[in-house]
Amino acid sequence: MRRSIVAAVVGVTALALTGCAGGGDGSGGGAVEKATIAIAADPGSLNPITNATQAGQEVSAYLYETLMSFAHGKDAEGLLAESWTESTTEVSFVLKEGIVCTDGSELTASDVKASFDYAADPETASPYSGVYFPAEGLTVEADDASRTVTFTSAQPQSFLLSNIGQMPVVCAAGIEDPASLDSTPVGTGIYTLEDSSPGQTYTLALRDDYTWGPGDVTSDTEGLPKTVELEVVDTEPTRANMLLSSEINVAEVGGTDRDRLESGDLFTIDVPARPGLMFFNQSEGRPTNDLLVREGIAGGIDRDEVASVSTGGRGELMTSLVSSFTAVCVGADATTSLIGFDADAAAASLDEAGWTVGADGVREKDGAKLELTFVYPSTEAQSVVAGIELIQQQLGEIGVEVTPAPSSSYTDVIFQGGDWDLIWAPISTTLPSTWAGILSGPFPPDGGNWTYNTNQEFFDLTAEAQQLAGEDSCDAWTAAQASAIGNLEVMPFAESTSTLYGAGVEFEVTTNGLLIPTSLRG
Structure with missing residues (x-):
């Protein structure tokens, strides 16, 4: 019998995680010496401060820790932090005593400060700057004697504790030699990197000196796998096959491949899948810099149809830019300002923008054709690819030529100012304030405002919300999100569920839908 845990539904308060493993006794079928976990893509750099990709976060969760633990369905609790105080302008953490880094050094308050200083350095170009902590006006003070680190923001922040509490902390040796972090982790995680074959596997070993986990987890906690092997398996059908043949213990599978796993005796947690979000490149010289062009594109897309196709019929229209796994602002609708599907009105907007239909059916202006490059992650499910091809077809009908461009590293494209006009970027966030960082700040390569957003109304509304x-x-x-959606910095489509399967193991997930390593039990 399949035991399922449905964690959340779009627009409805998330349900608490409950249930048991497929074995039926809650033990996951006995101790597992080695757990093999499939990840969909190779992380590349292992630096947790500069790599914010899904694969990067999945790997770094075993090797690095944050000040706070945010398990879905539970109250926030301390991970590196023993206690904390908070307000909109200041949050202070007291570290647990005896936290030891993988190189044998003790983690100090100064090390935590150094991690944030490194992330805040413009030369680091951390995507967490302005997202997990304010890009400007943040003061960090450390007192090693009392194990206290205090963050003070010059401007109020609505979710200061939640933001700062989520950033990975790197130990002193890594901060002293940041280049080494690409391949040599040095953190406080419950596992250490034992061996790696980039593009294939990452072998992790359980530490024997770990004592500070959430819920009093230690190296001696019964059921923790002694070895975890992260195996890169980039297609969902293959991951499903490997689960059924017991070649792997954990994998995420979405779409129709889940149908054939129904009969498996598997532990499951349904989580919101990577959301369908389409962004517009608003940099000077791009056709999508013009709001009329963006309105024409949005109006030429049947959002309902694309949402259904891209989720394999399993999704729900997004009403917010924030994941339904969120614990805050549940039920908010920020999409009322989104332009509806109307091909005639879309064509009129493009005409008004000066893009008229040429002899070959493609719109032209000043001798240039309206040809758009549509980048998307090459690891996306076939249903998403079908949705993007549907967008290509629908825009072609109003004279916009779209070329889909799968990319194995779309984040490099956007953060390095690469060639794109539209991008399908499945960015999952659990706090609305995160979007203030994503859509603000200097443009690449000097900052992370990769949509080249200049919407002053959005900036003003986020500043108001932060108070x-x-x-x-x-x-x-919600008003700030509505401004970003109405001005077409971003067009949301649908969020569907994906399923994390456990074969012989149990686990919990974060509010970001990531497996919590200290919760893994065989």
Whole structure:
């Protein structure tokens, strides 16, 4: 019998995680010495401060830790932090005693400060700057004697604790030699990197000196696998096959491949899958710099149809830029300002922008054709690819020539100012304030505002929202999202569920839908 845990539904408060392993006794079928976990892509660099990709975060979770633990369905609890105080302008953490880095050194408050200083350095170009902590106006003070690190923001932040508490902390040796972090992790995670074959496998060993895990997890906690092997398996059908043949213990599978796993005796957690978000390149010289062009593109796309196709019929239209796994601002609708599907009105917008239909059916302006490069991650499911091809077809009908361009490293394209006009970027966030960082700041290569957003209304609304704390800020954050969507910095489509399967193991997930290594049990 398949035991399923449905974690969340779009627009509805997330349900608490409950249930047991497929074995039926909650033990996961006995101790597992080695757990093999499939990841969909190779992480590349292992530097947790500069690599914010899905694969990068999946790997770094075993090797590095954050100040706080945010398990879905649970209250936030300390991970590196023993206790904390918070307000909209200041959050202070007292570190647990006896935290030891993988190189044998003790983690200090100064090390935590150094991690944030390194991430805040413009030369580091960390995508977490302005997302997990304010890009400007943040003061960090460390007191090693009291194990206390205090963050003070010059401007109020609605979710200061949640943001700062999520950034990975690197130990002193890594900060002293940042280049080494690409291949040699040095953190406080419960596992260490034992061996790696980039593009294939990463072998991790359980530490014997780990004592500070959430829920009092230590190296001696019963059921923790002694070895974890992360295996790169880039297609969902292959991951499903490997689960059924017991070649792997954990994998994420979405779409129709889940149908044939129904009969398997597997532990499951359904999580919101990577959301369907299409972004527009608003840099000078790009056709999509013109709002009329963006409106024409948005109006020429049947959002309902694309949402259905791209999720394999399993999704729900997004009403927010924030994952349904969020614990805040649940039920907010920021899409009321989104232009509806109307091919005639879309064509009129493009005409008004000066792009008229040429003899070959493609729109032209000043001798140039309206040809757009549509980048998307090459690891996306076939249903997503079908959705992108549907967008290509629908825009072709109003004279916009779209060329889909799969990329194995789309984040390099956007952060390095590469060649793109439209991009399908499945960015999953659990806090509305995260979008203030994603859509603000200097343009690449000097900063992370890779959509080249200049929407002053959005900036003003996010500044207003930051003055308010927690749930009191939700209306303001919804208005800010509505501005970004209405001005077409981003066009949301649908969020579907994906399923994390466990064969002989159990686990919990974060509010970001990532497996929590300290929760893995065989």
